[in-house]
Every structure is written in C-alpha cells, then in structure tokens.
Amino acid sequence: MRVRSEAFLLVFAAACGGSSPTSAGGGNNPPPGAPTVSVAMSEYRFRPDTVRVTVGTVVRWSNEGTVDHTATSDSTNGWDSGAVAPPQPQMTCPYPPCDKTPGGSFPSTFTAAGTYPYHCAFHVALGMRGVVIVTP
Numbered sequence: 001m002r003v004r005s006e007a008f009l010l011v012f013a014a015a016c017g018g019s020s021p022t023s024a025g026g027g028n029n030p031p032p033g034a035p036t037v038s039v040a041m042s043e044y045r046f047r048p049d050t051v052r053v054t055v056g057t058v059v060r061w062s063n064e065g066t067v068d069h070t071a072t073s074d075s076t077n078g079w080d081s082g083a084v085a086p087p088q089p090q091m092t093c094p095y096p097p098c099d100k101t102p103g104g105s106f107p108s109t110f111t112a113a114g115t116y117p118y119h120c121a122f123h124v125a126l127g128m129r130g131v132v133i134v135t136p
C-alpha cells in the first residue's frame, strides 16, 4: 500500500506554474468503450516509443519504472500528464523529483489526425521521447 502525498503534489503542481492538461490532440476524459493503446514508461524510454492509432483512440501511459515520469506533448498547448509515480514506493530518490503523485497512469484521447511528438519532462535529456501518430 503506497502512501499518498497530496501535500507534496500541491506544492509540486504550484511550482510547475500550471500546464494545460487538455488541448488539440489530447483530452483527459476518455469516453467509455473507446479503443485504448497502452504505452509503458520506464527508465528511460517509452515502450513502444511510436504508436499509430486512429482518431478517437485513448493512449494510456503507465509508469512501469522506478522513478517518476511524464508524458508531455512537445507542443506548448498539448497534453501533459504531470509526474506519474512508479507502481512501488521508492526506497531512494536517485533523480528528483520523486514520488510526488500516486503511482498510476495517464489517459489522453486523440481527437484529431496528426503527428504528436512528446517527451518525459524529467528525462528528455536522456532521450526519453515518443510519438503518437493519429490517422483518420
């Protein structure tokens, strides 16, 4: 059982200056029954790093690693998962920030065709990048 850290989450969210969670190409309220594609986040890559979906598909990023990751659109008005914590509590915090949110996943619904490159805000320097290709 993990310990939730809402207080830290609030501090962290404030420190980030507020990013828009929804936008063109990404939405945060997946409709029930929508086709879903899963992408795993780990150290330090997305698996698969390229997904091809059709309009209306939900892409769900899940942290399967041991430190926080994000799925953040390269576009300034794109989706941003914020920190998604790993599935297990961390014994140490080798690459801060760590464990600011409950472990889990982040869904985004892609409602327009296009190519949507994204990255992990914490590990982009390590080449942690991906792309969602949406076709009609």
Ligand SMILES: [Cu+2]
Binding pocket: 044, 068, 069, 070, 120, 121, 122, 123, 128
């Ligand atoms: Cu990362």
